[in-house]
Amino acid sequence: MKKLGNKYIVEKRGYMKKISLTLLMACISLSFLLSFAVPGFASKMKGNISSMKIMYSYSVTKSFSERTHETIQITSVPSGEVETKDIHVRMDAKLEYTPLNIQAVVRESLNKPEESNYTSTFAGPAKGFSQRHYYLTKNYDKGRYTVIRTNKMTGAEKIYDGTYYEPSAQDPLVNWSRDEK
Incomplete structure (x- = not known):
């Protein structure tokens, strides 16, 4: 019995x-x-993180390693001329070595995208220079992330890690120019 x-x-x-x-x-x-x-x-x-949180809980840690940048030339204006341009710039976070199932979790912990739309007038350089080159530099903070995913039913943990680039918290977009003789 x-x-x-x-x-x-x-x-x-x-x-x-x-x-x-x-x-x-x-x-x-x-x-x-x-x-x-x-x-x-x-x-x-x-990519809806709330749907993933039904079964799992997530812990995300980030560690900053360096500041990187991407520079693009907007225009070149000859001496004595003026040019007007509409500019649209967007900076998004970038992830390396990140499985699709945790991308939304990692992006949630990164800086939000930077977007800038404006119309600007660009003038040529003073006499003695032939052209003025206008540039835009996008500054990114680069680092490593670690995600610990815990299954709520079993308690099993899985660790993911990779590299992130997020719009820099300080001066994400910088406009500058250089004159050429």
């Missing part, structure tokens, strides 16, 4: 695991079916 009681408890525990796994599979299947039945559902769920 005692063995039967233990056997019942063992079977009961196995049954509870099967229910949890069955529930998990049902949720995944429902999400998969909804992605086909409702076309907009998949695009709304893609």
